[in-house]
Amino acid sequence: xxxxxxNDSINFLGKLTFRKGWNALKVYSSYQISRxxxxxxxxxxxxxxxxxxxxxxxxxxxxxxxxxxAFTRPTGMLQKDFFRETIDDIHKDLLYLIxxxxxxxxxxxxxxxxxxxxxxxxxxxxxxxxxxYLTDEKAKKTVESGLDRLIISIDGTTQDVYQQYRVxxxxxxxxxxxxxxxxxxxxxxxxxxxxxxxxxxxxxNEHQIEEVKKLGAEIGVDQVRFKTAQVYDYENDPHQLIPxxxxxxxxxKDNTGKMRVKSxxxxxxxxxxxxxxxxxxxxxxxxxxxxxAMHQLGNLKSQSFREIWNNDNYRQFRxxxxxxxxxxxxxxxxxxxxxxxxx
Numbered sequence: 293x294x295x296x297x298x299n300d301s302i303n304f305l306g307k308l309t310f311r312k313g314w315n316a317l318k319v320y321s322s323y324q325i326s327r328x329x330x331x332x333x334x335x336x337x338x339x340x341x342x343x344x345x346x347x348x349x350x351x352x353x354x355x356x357x358x359x360x361x362a363f364t365r366p367t368g369m370l371q372k373d374f375f376r377e378t379i380d381d382i383h384k385d386l387l388y389l390i391x392x393x394x395x396x397x398x399x400x401x402x403x404x405x406x407x408x409x410x411x412x413x414x415x416x417x418x419x420x421x422x423x424x425y426l427t428d429e430k431a432k433k434t435v436e437s438g439l440d441r442l443i444i445s446i447d448g449t450t451q452d453v454y455q456q457y458r459v460x461x462x463x464x465x466x467x468x469x470x471x472x473x474x475x476x477x478x479x480x481x482x483x484x485x486x487x488x489x490x491x492x493x494x495x496x497n498e499h500q501i502e503e504v505k506k507l508g509a510e511i512g513v514d515q516v517r518f519k520t521a522q523v524y525d526y527e528n529d530p531h532q533l534i535p536x537x538x539x540x541x542x543x544x545k546d547n548t549g550k551m552r553v554k555s556x557x558x559x560x561x562x563x564x565x566x567x568x569x570x571x572x573x574x575x576x577x578x579x580x581x582x583x584x585a586m587h588q589l590g591n592l593k594s595q596s597f598r599e600i601w602n603n604d605n606y607r608q609f610r611x612x613x614x615x616x617x618x619x620x621x622x623x624x625x626x627x628x629x630x631x632x633x634x635x
Contacts (some may be wrong), residue, residue: 297514298378300486303440306414306531307387315339315385316566323565330559336600337385342580343378344393344417345370345400347449352459355523357583358394364584370572372402374592376409378570382597383413392443393569394583398425404437408514411438419444420490422461426469428452428476434485435476442485444470444513449503456496457533458579467511474512488515490616491626493540494533501540528550553626561626563611576600578609581622 297358318336328333332435348417351359378392381385388409397403397419410417418441426434434442441544446466454463468566473487489508501518508516522541523533527550534551536542544553563579574592577585590600600606 297486299483300441301516303486304388304416304482304563305349305413312339312386312387316387319566321561326565326610327560330368330614332607332614334565334602334606334610336615337382338443340388341386341391342390342393342567342569343370343375343406344395344570345397345403345406346395347418348399349394349396349422350399350424351396351461351497353522354418354459355533356394358396364586365571365575366573367623368572369400372406372409373554374574378592379410379413379415379627383410383415386415389417390413391417393571393580396422396425398430404430404433404439407434407437411440415549416440416466418445421469422458423466423469424461426472428472431469431472432472432476432480433586434483435480440474442473442487443517444473445492446470446489446504446507448497449495449500449507453497453500454466457492457494460564466517467507470511470513487513487514489513490517490519492519492521493535493537494521495535496533498537498540500536503616526553526583547559551625557623557626559617561613561617561623564613578622581626587620589620 315336316339319339322335324334337412347358349356386567386580391403396450398421399461406532407417407419417439419439420443423444443468446454446460447457448463449517451463455461470487470489473485477485479489489504491497491501491504505516518538518540521533522542523529523531526534526543534543538544542554544554546552563607568576568578568579569582570592573586575585575588576590576592576597578589585611589605590603592600
């Protein structure tokens with residue numbers, strides 16, 4: 293089992309400047325002091341941010357609001373001018389930028405242009421895709437954009453299994469897209485992006501865990517990652533997604549036979565100190581579990597990021613998290629730390 297790749301780690305550390313390192317130290321110190329005092333203190337600015345390129349998606353995955361078309365918030369595309377303005381404001385402290393929240397990033401026509409803009413600002417960039425749009429041309433442009441990490445979702449090694457979760461998807465297009473990226477990475481003699489398959493382990497595909505490792509090696513991706521599935525109604529599991537293999541399950545039965553989240557809910561969360569999420573239309577929300585942006589901590593269309601990061605809404609949310617996290621709805625299904633990585 294491996295938790296990092298040397299080339300990827302060296303690339304990531306190459307983005308580190310004195311200012312970014314000092315900012316990360318301030319953020320980490322304030323979090324540890326907050327844990328000790330049981331009262332939130334916030335120094336510095338986020339080390340990592342997730343930016344949502346779009347809420348649109350071509351698939352219909354059963355536990356995804358984007359796939360189900362079940363959003364209570366508006367759908368749309370991130371505009372590159374707004375993105376650039378935000379990055380210009382925060383890039384000196386920002387180390388890691390994830391181009392993903394909901395939707396399929398490659399549906400945004402300006403996506404790779406925004407990746408390149410962030411790359412040129414010295415930020416480590418990552419995205420997650422279902423790989424249906426990784427044509428030969430897009431694969432070449434992806435490598436040329438300077439994208440540092442590419443997560444390819446592949447939840448089955450045969451079409452019949454793959455489509456049980458990735459409804460409407462074509463496995464062959466995923467594999468073709470992965471091969472295109474590997475090809476152009478070699479042809480352009482590029483060390484990036486670091487490519488890995490992400491395998492969401494659910495009951496229909498758990499028997500293919502060994503097969504996807506072999507498939508990843510055959511295609512030439514850098515790593516395979518196995519991820520636990522979030523099931524909204526996990527007590528009833530209406531889609532029969534919770535795997536039998538407990539190692540890859542986010543849930544377990546308690547003494548009464550009732551299904552519970554494994555991780556528990558301690559009154560702390562590192563994410564609220566070092567990261568956050570920005571929706572396509574500029575809303576700032578605590579983390580990726582707030583898919584409907586119900587906990588809006590600010591709006592970048594009317595406030596600067598630095599104003600939002602230390603405003604009353606943020607202070608109140610951090611206080612609630614440290615006193616009664618179990619009462620915060622988006623924490624109820626949190627799976628932090630429940631991923632398994634393999635070479």
